[in-house]
Amino acid sequence: MPTEHKLRARIRTGIDGAATGLAVLSTLLVVAPLVAIFAYLLYKGASSLSWAFFTDIPKPVGEAGGGMANAIAGSGILLAIGSLIGVPVGIGGGIFLAEYGRGTKLANAVRFTADVLNGVPSIVMGIAVYSLIVVPQRHFSAFSGGVALGIMMIPTVCRTTEEMLLMVPHAVREAALALGVPNWRSVLAITVKTASPGIITGCMLAFARVAGETAPLIFTAFGNMGWSSNLNEPIAALPLQIYVYAISPYDEWHRLAWAGALVLIVLIVAAVSLVRYVTSRGVLKGAS
Amino acid sequence: MNANVPEIRISQAQLQPEAGPPDGQRPVEAVQVSPIRAFLLSRGNSAIADRGFHWLMVLCALSIFGIVVLIAIELVLRSKLAWSQFGFDFFIKAYVDPYTKLPMYWDPVNGHFSALPFVYGTLVSSFLALLLAVPLAIGVAVFLTEMCPQALRGPLAFMTELLAAIPSVIYGLWAVFVLVPLLREHVNPLLIRLLGWTGLFNDDNPTGLGFLSAGVILAIMILPIISSLTREVMTAVPHSQREAVLALGATRWEMIRMGVLRNARIGIVGAIMLGLGRALGETMAVTMVIGNNPQIVRSLLANGSSMAAVIANEFAEASGDLHLSALMEIGLALFVVTIIVNALARVLVWAVTRGAPAQVH
Numbered sequence: 001m002p003t004e005h006k007l008r009a010r011i012r013t014g015i016d017g018a019a020t021g022l023a024v025l026s027t028l029l030v031v032a033p034l035v036a037i038f039a040y041l042l043y044k045g046a047s048s049l050s051w052a053f054f055t056d057i058p059k060p061v062g063e064a065g066g067g068m069a070n071a072i073a074g075s076g077i078l079l080a081i082g083s084l085i086g087v088p089v090g091i092g093g094g095i096f097l098a099e100y101g102r103g104t105k106l107a108n109a110v111r112f113t114a115d116v117l118n119g120v121p122s123i124v125m126g127i128a129v130y131s132l133i134v135v136p137q138r139h140f141s142a143f144s145g146g147v148a149l150g151i152m153m154i155p156t157v158c159r160t161t162e163e164m165l166l167m168v169p170h171a172v173r174e175a176a177l178a179l180g181v182p183n184w185r186s187v188l189a190i191t192v193k194t195a196s197p198g199i200i201t202g203c204m205l206a207f208a209r210v211a212g213e214t215a216p217l218i219f220t221a222f223g224n225m226g227w228s229s230n231l232n233e234p235i236a237a238l239p240l241q242i243y244v245y246a247i248s249p250y251d252e253w254h255r256l257a258w259a260g261a262l263v264l265i266v267l268i269v270a271a272v273s274l275v276r277y278v279t280s281r282g283v284l285k286g287a288s
Numbered sequence: 289m290n291a292n293v294p295e296i297r298i299s300q301a302q303l304q305p306e307a308g309p310p311d312g313q314r315p316v317e318a319v320q321v322s323p324i325r326a327f328l329l330s331r332g333n334s335a336i337a338d339r340g341f342h343w344l345m346v347l348c349a350l351s352i353f354g355i356v357v358l359i360a361i362e363l364v365l366r367s368k369l370a371w372s373q374f375g376f377d378f379f380i381k382a383y384v385d386p387y388t389k390l391p392m393y394w395d396p397v398n399g400h401f402s403a404l405p406f407v408y409g410t411l412v413s414s415f416l417a418l419l420l421a422v423p424l425a426i427g428v429a430v431f432l433t434e435m436c437p438q439a440l441r442g443p444l445a446f447m448t449e450l451l452a453a454i455p456s457v458i459y460g461l462w463a464v465f466v467l468v469p470l471l472r473e474h475v476n477p478l479l480i481r482l483l484g485w486t487g488l489f490n491d492d493n494p495t496g497l498g499f500l501s502a503g504v505i506l507a508i509m510i511l512p513i514i515s516s517l518t519r520e521v522m523t524a525v526p527h528s529q530r531e532a533v534l535a536l537g538a539t540r541w542e543m544i545r546m547g548v549l550r551n552a553r554i555g556i557v558g559a560i561m562l563g564l565g566r567a568l569g570e571t572m573a574v575t576m577v578i579g580n581n582p583q584i585v586r587s588l589l590a591n592g593s594s595m596a597a598v599i600a601n602e603f604a605e606a607s608g609d610l611h612l613s614a615l616m617e618i619g620l621a622l623f624v625v626t627i628i629v630n631a632l633a634r635v636l637v638w639a640v641t642r643g644a645p646a647q648v649h
Contacts (some may be wrong), residue, residue, distance in 0.1 A: 113356060
C-alpha cells in the first residue's frame with residue numbers, strides 16, 4: 001500500500017536521523033572530558049608554575065613554595081635507564097620480526113605475545129621487578145625503577161619498529177645485497193637507516209607512554225623528597241610525586257600536583273603531536 | 289658503505305694445486321686451512337658476522353617470551369606461601385569480625401586474607417565502565433568512519449588519540465578534584481532519588497568516592513581504546529558490503545547497521561574485550577577514587593576496593609610475609625586474567641583484520 005510504504009519510509013528516515021544525532025552526541029560527550037581535563041589543568045596548573053617549581057626540591061609540609069625539580073630530574077634518569085634497556089632490545093626484536101623471521105611461526109608467536117604483554121597491568125610489572133631486583137638487593141633503587149620502565153617499553157618499540165621496517169621497499173634491500181653488502185650490514189646501515197625516522201617516532205611513542213607510568217615505580221623507585229644521583233638509592237619521579245601530593249591533605253601540595261600534572265601533560269602531548277606530524281609527513285623520504 | 293674496500297672471495301678453485309708440471313719436478317704445496325677459514329670460504333666472508341647478528345636479533349625477540357616467563361615465575365614463587373595457606377578459599381571465603389560480627393575479608397592483623405571484595409570491586413567498576421563506555425565508543429567510531437566530514441576527521445581522531453595518551457595519574461588527579469565533587473553534589477542525589485528503589489544507590493556515603501566514580505573515570509579511560517579499534521575493524525570491512533546494502537535501498541544508518549557493524553561485530557567484541565582488559569588492570573585512577581574499603585557493598589555509591597588498588601596501597605608497607613604473599617597472589621590472579629582477556633581479544637580482532645600488523649595500542 002502506498003501510504004504504508006510512505007509511512008515506513010518516513011520512519012526509516014527518522015531512525016536514520018536519530019542515529020546520526022546519537023553519533024554526534026556521543027562524539028561531543030567524548031570530546032567534552034578531554035577539553036575539561038586540559039582546561040582545568042591549564043587553569044589550575046599555570047598559576048602554580050614558576051621558576052621555583054623547576055629548580056626547588058619539595059619543602060617541608062606547612063611551608064609555602066617548593067618545587068618538583070628532583071622529580072623532573074628523577075624521571076629523566078629513570079627514563080634514560082629504561083630507554084637504554086628497552087630501545088635496543090625492542091629494535092632488535094622488531095628487526096627480527098621484519099627481516100629474519102617474516103612469515104615464520106616464531107615471528108607470529110612473538111608478535112602475539114608482544115601485543116598481549118602490552119595489555120598486562122603496569123602494577124603487575126612493578127611487583128615482578130620488585131620481586132626480581134628489590135628483594136635480593138634489600139633496598140629500593142633507581143636501577144629497579146629503570147628496569148621496570150624498560151621492560152614496559154620493549155613490546156611497544158618492537159611492534160612499531162616492525163611496522164616501520166615493513167614499509168621499506170624491497171628494492172632498497174635488494175640493491176644493497178646486489179652490491180655485495182653483507183646481510184647484517186644491509187639490515188643495519190641500509191634498511192634500518194631508511195626507516196629510522198619512523199623507528200625514532202616509535203621509540204618516542206613508547207617513551208611518552210612510559211613517562212606517565214606511576215604504578216611500577218611505587219615499589220621500585222619508591223620516591224625521594226630530595227636530590228638523588230646514586231642509582232642504588234630511591235629516586236623521585238614526576239608521576240609518582242603527583243600521586244603522593246594528590247592524595248595528601250595539604251592544599252599547598254595539591255597546587256604543586258596540578259603544576260606537575262601540567263608539565264607532564266605538556267611533555268606527553270608534545271611527544272604525541274611530534275609523532276603524528278612525522279608519520280603523516282611520510283616515513284621514507286630518504287628512500288625516494 | 290665504503291666502496292673502496294673490496295670484498296675478496298677466494299674461491300675453492302684458487303686453492304687447488306694447479307695441474308702443472310708432473311710430480312717430482314716441483315713439490316706441490318697444499319694450503320693448510322683452519323676450520324674458521326673453511327667455514328668462511330664455504331659461506332662467504334661475512335658469514336660469522338651474519339650468523340652472529342641473526343642470533344642477536346633472535347635473542348632480542350625471544351626476550352619478550354622471557355619477560356612473560358620471568359613475571360610468571362616471580363609471581364608464582366612469591367605467592368606460594370599464601371596459596372599453601374589458603375588454597376582456593378583465598379578468592380571465595382568470608383571471615384567474621386569477632387567484635388562487630390560483620391563479614392571481614394582482609395585482616396592483616398590476624399592473618400586472615402580473602403580477595404573476594406577486591407575481585408568484586410574490580411568486576412563492578414570494570415563492568416560499569418564498559419556499560420558507560422561501549423555505546424559512546426561505538427557512537428564515536430561510527431561517526432568518525434561513516435558520518436564525519438573529511439575536514440573534521442583528522443582533528444577528532446587526534447583528540448581521541450590524545451585521550452589515550454593522558455597518564456592515569458592525571459586522570460586520577462582530575463577525578464579526585466573535579467569529577468568526584470561533581471558526582472557528589474549533582475549526580476548522586478539525583479540517582480538516589482530516582483533509582484534508590486533498586487538498592488543500588490544508597491545514601492550512606494557522602495564523600496562521592498566509590499564504585500560509581502571509579503566506573504565513570506574508567507569509562508573515560510577505556511573509551512579511546514575501544515573507539516580506535518572499532519574504527520580499525522570498521523574500515524577493514526570491504527566497500528562492496530556497504531555498496532550492496534545501499535543498492536538495495538537502505539538508509540545510511542541501515543547501511544551502517546547491516547553492512548558494516550554486522551560484518552565487524554567479531555572485531556568489535558574484541559575491541560570491547562581489550563577495553564575490559566585495560567579496565568581490569570587500571571591502577572592509579574581507580575586507587576584515588578574508589579575509597580579503599582575492603583568490603584562488599586551492594587550500593588554503587590559505596591566505598592570499595594579493587595585488586596590493583598589494594599596492591600598499590602598496601603604493597604610498600606606490607607606487614608609480614610603472609611601479607612606480601614597474599615598481595616602477590618592477587619597480582620598473579622590479575623596477571624592471568626588480563627593475559628587471557630587480552631589474548632582472546634587479539635585473536636578476535638585479528639580474525640577481522642586478517643593478520644595485518646595491528647596498530648599498537
